[in-house]
Amino acid sequence: MTHFTADDGARIHVKISGDGPPVVMLHGWTSSHQEWFPFLPELTKAHRVYRWDARGHGGHPVTGGDPPTVERMARDLHNLLTHYGLEAVTAVGHSMGALTLWQYIRDFGTGRLARVCFIDQSPKLLTDPTWEHGIYGDFGSERAGELMTWLNEDFAEGVLKLTAFGLNERARDKYLAGASGWERSRNALRAQDPRPLIECWASLTAADYRDVLSRIDVPALLVYGGESNFYLSETAHFVASQIPDAILHIYEGTDHSPHQWQRERFTRELIAFVNNPA
Numbered sequence: 001m002t003h004f005t006a007d008d009g010a011r012i013h014v015k016i017s018g019d020g021p022p023v024v025m026l027h028g029w030t031s032s033h034q035e036w037f038p039f040l041p042e043l044t045k046a047h048r049v050y051r052w053d054a055r056g057h058g059g060h061p062v063t064g065g066d067p068p069t070v071e072r073m074a075r076d077l078h079n080l081l082t083h084y085g086l087e088a089v090t091a092v093g094h095s096m097g098a099l100t101l102w103q104y105i106r107d108f109g110t111g112r113l114a115r116v117c118f119i120d121q122s123p124k125l126l127t128d129p130t131w132e133h134g135i136y137g138d139f140g141s142e143r144a145g146e147l148m149t150w151l152n153e154d155f156a157e158g159v160l161k162l163t164a165f166g167l168n169e170r171a172r173d174k175y176l177a178g179a180s181g182w183e184r185s186r187n188a189l190r191a192q193d194p195r196p197l198i199e200c201w202a203s204l205t206a207a208d209y210r211d212v213l214s215r216i217d218v219p220a221l222l223v224y225g226g227e228s229n230f231y232l233s234e235t236a237h238f239v240a241s242q243i244p245d246a247i248l249h250i251y252e253g254t255d256h257s258p259h260q261w262q263r264e265r266f267t268r269e270l271i272a273f274v275n276n277p278a
Helices: 033-043 070-083 096-108 141-153 157-162 169-178 180-190 194-206 234-240 263-275
Strands: 002-005 013-016 022-026 048-052 088-093 114-117 220-225 247-251
Touching: 002 070, 013 033, 013 070, 022 070, 022 096, 033 048, 033 114, 033 180, 033 263, 048 070, 070 096, 088 096, 088 141, 096 114, 096 157, 096 194, 114 263, 141 157, 157 169, 157 180, 157 194, 169 180, 220 234, 234 247, 247 263
Parallel strands: 022 048, 022 088, 088 114, 114 220, 220 247
Antiparallel strands: 002 013, 013 048
16 A cells, blocks of 8 residues: 655555556545455456545544545545546546546546546435435435434444435345344444544535536446435436436446446446447
8 A cells, every 4th residue: 555645735545556547446435445456356457556545534544634525535636646647547436436536527627537437326415306316316404414413423323324224125124134244334334433434424415516417528437226225227317318428337236336246247347448449
């Protein structure tokens, strides 16, 4: 693991593997660079892969600098590309990583990007009377406030409830049954400092990137879970309709992490997308 220093002095950890055209992979909220480990054997055969621990994530402390808002993380991404001199980048963002990438495009454009991949995310998490494509299709300010209470009372349990009490019935059943996978997740979450992660969540739920989608002028691959914990298929189709010429794949039977449930398919389709000369 190495690091680069952001322009506010914060040290951002990053793992670099392989050689070839650059692929930058941005993980989800409360996750780390390890989210992308299963895809390295194939990706690194022909690409140099950059996997960071986003500010406030990955288990290392936030040393100096600003809180991990989505705006700050987008600037961190700009700092990463600048530090390593990266151009013609394929950027892959899952969940929070997708939001970070949309914020980056808003702030810095697509000049350094060759291709983008967004995994199971809505451009606006909170719903309202004019917007039904956010979390659950029904996650307004009242439910958002309830979640913040959960997060401040018991961060790990709040995160698990957000995932369990959504659209995926299997996730709810396994959570209520106390399945071993949920206990592992609970222990991993309890090992993290909740303060920066709660600040981060607040910034994610305040964001709205609907206006950014139509400005994406590089090839875009969209991967959504057919049984996402958070989003109905209408969200996927909305995003695809707004990004010019976007390629949409819905992985049936998978949740908010479709790339993890169908790893071979995701790896194959991502590499085909990256290597497409069009």
